Amino acid sequence: DTYKTLYTDLADAQRKQRAEAFFIENQDEMLLGTKVLWPEGESYLQLIHQLINEGQASFNSEKQNDPHDPERQLFNMEVAKRFRVKYTGDQLDRIEWLDGSRFIQANEIQRIVAFHDPALGKKAGQYSEPDFAAIVVVAQDIYGFMYCLDAYIEKDPPGRQLEKALALYQKWGFETLYLEENHFQGLLKQSYHDLPGKKPWIVGVHQHENKYQRISTLEPYISNGHLLFSETLSPRLIDQLTLFPTGYDDGPDALEGAVRQLKKADISDLYNVL
DSSP: OHHHHHHTOTTOTTHHHHHHHHHHHHHHHHTTTOOOSOTTTSOHHHHHHHHHHHOHHHHHHHHSSOOOOTTTOOOOTTSOOEEEEEEETTEEEEEEETTSSOEEEGGGEEEEEEEEEOOOOOOTTOOSOOOOEEEEEEEEETTSOEEEEEEEEEOOOHHHHHHHHHHHHHHHOOSEEEEEOSGGGGHHHHHHHHSOSOOOEEEEEOOOSOHHHHHHTHHHHHHTTSEEEETTSOHHHHHHHHHTTSSOOHHHHHHHHHHHHHHHHHHHHHHHHO
16 A cells, blocks of 8 residues: 555655655565466566556456456446545635535535444454455535545454544544444444544444445445545445455445435435425
8 A cells, every 4th residue: 555655646756666666665565365367478567557557457467367247336436426525724625626626615515424344453373364344434515416525445453444544533623433243343332432622423333224225325426426436545445346246345335334324314305394
């Protein structure tokens, strides 16, 4: 991740040289556990360059024998609308759509929520790969458009997940953090309450519906331009949406959880009016 950050920093004219120097300095750790089919022809670093430059779907198809089949993938992220966040100091000032069609002032943002889909993280000596933990932050404006502001998707232990959730709360000030509490995840709810300092309202959520059916409900929001994605969003979330349902789905699952809670509020408001 650090190498990729250095390599893709367009503001740094020396980005490739800095990334190469970082790799040389840390290559023993970076190559630990890797296995390349033909290292003399395509090194690990060359393959990482292809992954970064061509994207997850193309790389999986060409190099991992895991083709991206448009007939199987649900979301066309190439048409998903994007936005940028503008700040005054460290305060959110407005949201600008990248296509220039509209902008939303801070006082037109109605709600900001987050959804945490926890994971245990990898234990020492564990053979199988763990799931990703995911925390996704989504805002909704007074018109009903939703904005995916931030996404944390990592294979971190629970303690680190709690730290990241608080950091996201300090950054975005979401009113509620919804926590999936099926199975072991419910144990984290008390851990949230035990954290010192100011924190969001924590609400536990039990997931009962089929995961594919839940995540698939995002499709019309994306294709209709009702759910937009920040230009600085973690590429891991975009990749997981692009490859769904054939790859990891932890990010899309957390995104759906946040969107569902926002839409529930819409329905409640409607009943209150009626």
